[in-house]
Amino acid sequence: MGYQTILLDMDGTVLDTLRDLWASTNAVLRELGHPERTLDEIRSYVGNGAANQIRRAMPEGSGEQELAEALRRYQAHYAAHCRDHTRPYDGVVPALAALNAAGKKLAVVSNKPDRAVKLLSAEHFGALLHAAVGETPGCRRKPAPDSVFAALAALDAPRRGAVYVGDSEVDVETARNAGLPLIAVSWGFRGRAALEAAGAETIVDTPEELLALCLE
Numbered sequence: 001m002g003y004q005t006i007l008l009d010m011d012g013t014v015l016d017t018l019r020d021l022w023a024s025t026n027a028v029l030r031e032l033g034h035p036e037r038t039l040d041e042i043r044s045y046v047g048n049g050a051a052n053q054i055r056r057a058m059p060e061g062s063g064e065q066e067l068a069e070a071l072r073r074y075q076a077h078y079a080a081h082c083r084d085h086t087r088p089y090d091g092v093v094p095a096l097a098a099l100n101a102a103g104k105k106l107a108v109v110s111n112k113p114d115r116a117v118k119l120l121s122a123e124h125f126g127a128l129l130h131a132a133v134g135e136t137p138g139c140r141r142k143p144a145p146d147s148v149f150a151a152l153a154a155l156d157a158p159r160r161g162a163v164y165v166g167d168s169e170v171d172v173e174t175a176r177n178a179g180l181p182l183i184a185v186s187w188g189f190r191g192r193a194a195l196e197a198a199g200a201e202t203i204v205d206t207p208e209e210l211l212a213l214c215l216e
Helices: 018-031 039-045 050-057 064-081 092-101 114-128 146-155 169-178 192-198 207-215
Strands: 005-008 105-113 131-135 162-166 182-185
Touching: 005 146, 018 039, 018 050, 018 064, 039 050, 050 064, 050 105, 064 114, 092 105, 092 114, 092 207, 105 114, 105 146, 114 131, 131 146, 146 169, 162 169, 169 182, 169 192, 182 207
Parallel strands: 005 105, 005 162, 105 131, 162 182
Antiparallel strands: none
16 A cells, blocks of 8 residues: 555554543542543543533533533643553554554644643654644644644655544544545444444554554
């Protein structure tokens, strides 16, 4: 396939962040006197940015002022605890190392706050990832293609020869909106059935399969 640039989603693709997302969401719900959410509920809420995640987790009918306060508390808690349980999926680090050795350009693109994206990228992957782009003011979150284009610019790489890798329906739409081919991964937050229903045509089950496709 000749991919020279690989752009990767973060949550559910290279990092298993779910337990920290769950813990921070429930910490805020407890503080505000609301029922907590299950791990599977949080799994279904993530992918469209922190604001949408909190809106889904809060009780139906919550006002905009309360939602804004919940989001503020969540962002503060997650910033302090985003490293508690988060870890790379098995096989991801060796795959990224092999892609580096092959001269590929690599970046992570996420709807997480930009500060958390850069912190987690540096801590878990160091120089294996050459750019890390998160949500910032003025840059529309995925599935808009803005952050994908920002990552390509940071890598000084053209769209031609680039591929987008992700684990969710949002990622399927993001690749489509950016005009990039997609490799979907089944080990993340959504699973193969949801990816197929969203229209993903190429799905891999292990980082080793992802590596093989990117090196073809």
